[in-house]
Amino acid sequence: MPRCLLLMSRRSSCVASPPRPVLVLLCVVAVSGAAAGGGETAGCDVSLQDVNNLTLNCSRRGLHTVPTTWPQKIENSVDKDGDVRVTFFNNSITNVTELPSVPGNRIAIIFKSNAIVEIEDGAFSNIQRLVYLDLSNNQISGDVLRSEIFQGPYNNTVYNSIALETLNLGRNQIHSLDRYLFQYTPNLTRLYLNNNPFEILDHVTVLALSSATNLQVLDLSKTDIDSIPLDAFRGLVNLQQIDLSGNKFVNVPESLSIVGSTLQYLTFNNNPIVELNDDSFVGLSNLLELEVGENRYLEEVKRGTFTPLKKLRILHLCHNSNLRYISHNAFRALKDKWTLKEVYMDDNNLSELSADLMPWSQLKILGMTGNSWLCNCDLAEIITKQEAGTKFKDGDIPYCAAPMKYAGTYVTNISMAFCPTFDSTFANKRGFSISNLRPKHVLWSIFGVAVVVCIGMLVGLLVNTIKAFYNKKLRSQPIRYINLHSDTSYA
Ligand SMILES: *[C@@H]1O[C@H](CO)[C@@H](O)[C@H](O)[C@H]1NC(C)=O
Ligand SMILES: *[C@@H]1O[C@H](CO)[C@@H](O)[C@H](O)[C@H]1NC(C)=O
Ligand SMILES: *[C@@H]1O[C@H](CO)[C@@H](O)[C@H](O)[C@H]1NC(C)=O
Ligand SMILES: *[C@@H]1O[C@H](CO)[C@@H](O)[C@H](O)[C@H]1NC(C)=O
């Protein structure tokens, strides 16, 4: 399906790519020869890049339980500062039991795509240096996620914490989080809760979230929520990035403004919003990148929508198939201190843009493909005089859809000879001003006034004549005070 491929490649230029954790990029090239070891891990591959870099690959080994020992090889081959990655991707593990200790300083464990329904208390207590844990695509429910599962080793009547920084709980069966879930994970910085059936962020979930005070990245996409309680983000004084895509929001949640001083990346795709307006992004004064895409009910971007975003560098406003109007004041009050470098408006339902929407020449990259552009003089001014035509990426030049004679032509190709020269007098003439009055107008006005005065005098004369007539006729009768109107009703 070439059409689909085209769409995908378009999307890649348009959709934001948020920074990913370093450990995920860990990629081991050299494969060590001997993978000898004990018990269930016999079939796993040990890959040793160097003393600082080891991967134990237990993916797709048909495992049903967590191994109780590691291959001997991993004990003495890793430096105490090394990175170790253990992956159980795509097995059939149902119960995460206590894992044996793992050498190294930054440990990643991946349980993605198993059948986990239970996690034992202290499952990771032998791996205090666990920094990355992927439990995504399992059958974990909220009840399984007790704070005890993340307990570190027992020490003098208390449990220590573990080093966990990234926790992926995406694609599970979670409705709610335990309020103490993050008690033993004080360094948690990235939390993925996407694709869970939360529906509402209840009181305990809100308490759990707001206790993760070091959180920088939070993924709440596809969780069926339509609102976020104000208190949910109260404690998140370090939150930089949030994904709210694929939910049921009809407005951008107001509670985001609580984290407005730290939030840098907001992804808000695929929600049933109808318009964006000057309330949508209130308080998000530190946002660097905003993505609002695939909102198929979105029709209008109104006056002042982006005004609060005083530091915005990248705007993705793509794939909103019903978006047909962007107010010329959408960036009101931002034009003097312009910060935007990249604006993507591809694949919407736009046909016109105002030339004064933004200072086009200050952009580095502009995307406008996949709309039904009316190639009029406004567009010509944007493309030529304001140099927008030089900002398109290679191969991403938009086409005109109308008028008929330009349909299918690149917007950069059309000659705008029929447009008035782009000077300020052109814009002014659209308004009315005294200087526009010509002598002809003045004469007609005087004539009009004269006609009105004449008619007035004639009516007056007529009235006096009628009065005189009645006065004569009714002289014998007692004086009655009548006026002309009531008089006619007697006639
Ligand atoms: C581990 O190896 C990968 C691939 O060679 C490399 O990119 C990464 O930086 C290494 N990590 C460390 C901590 O040396
Ligand atoms: C891990 O092992 C599985 C099964 O042998 C293999 O398909 C996969 O490519 C391996 N992964 C890595 C990163 O080597
Ligand atoms: C996991 O492996 C099974 C075969 O054992 C396969 O059918 C399934 O699609 C795999 N799942 C994922 C997420 O890769
Ligand atoms: C999980 O394993 C632990 C330890 O072996 C055991 O006590 C517990 O009953 C198991 N849970 C389930 C649901 O199998």
Ligand SMILES: *[C@@H]1O[C@H](CO)[C@@H](O)[C@H](O)[C@H]1NC(C)=O
């Ligand atoms: C155990 O707790 C004591 C204080 O109660 C602390 O000094 C010590 O560092 C802890 N040990 C470990 C291994 O964390």
Ligand SMILES: *[C@@H]1O[C@H](CO)[C@@H](O)[C@H](O)[C@H]1NC(C)=O
């Ligand atoms: C959390 O991070 C700090 C700073 O990197 C570190 O000193 C501390 O030991 C970490 N906490 C745990 C429980 O590992």
Ligand SMILES: *[C@@H]1O[C@H](CO)[C@@H](O)[C@H](O)[C@H]1NC(C)=O
């Ligand atoms: C764009 O809007 C027009 C009406 O203005 C409509 O006919 C057309 O179907 C819309 N296109 C899409 C992709 O929704």
Ligand SMILES: *[C@@H]1O[C@H](CO)[C@@H](O)[C@H](O)[C@H]1NC(C)=O
């Ligand atoms: C644009 O103009 C060039 C040269 O004037 C011409 O070769 C090309 O076919 C035109 N393309 C479109 C899509 O208008």
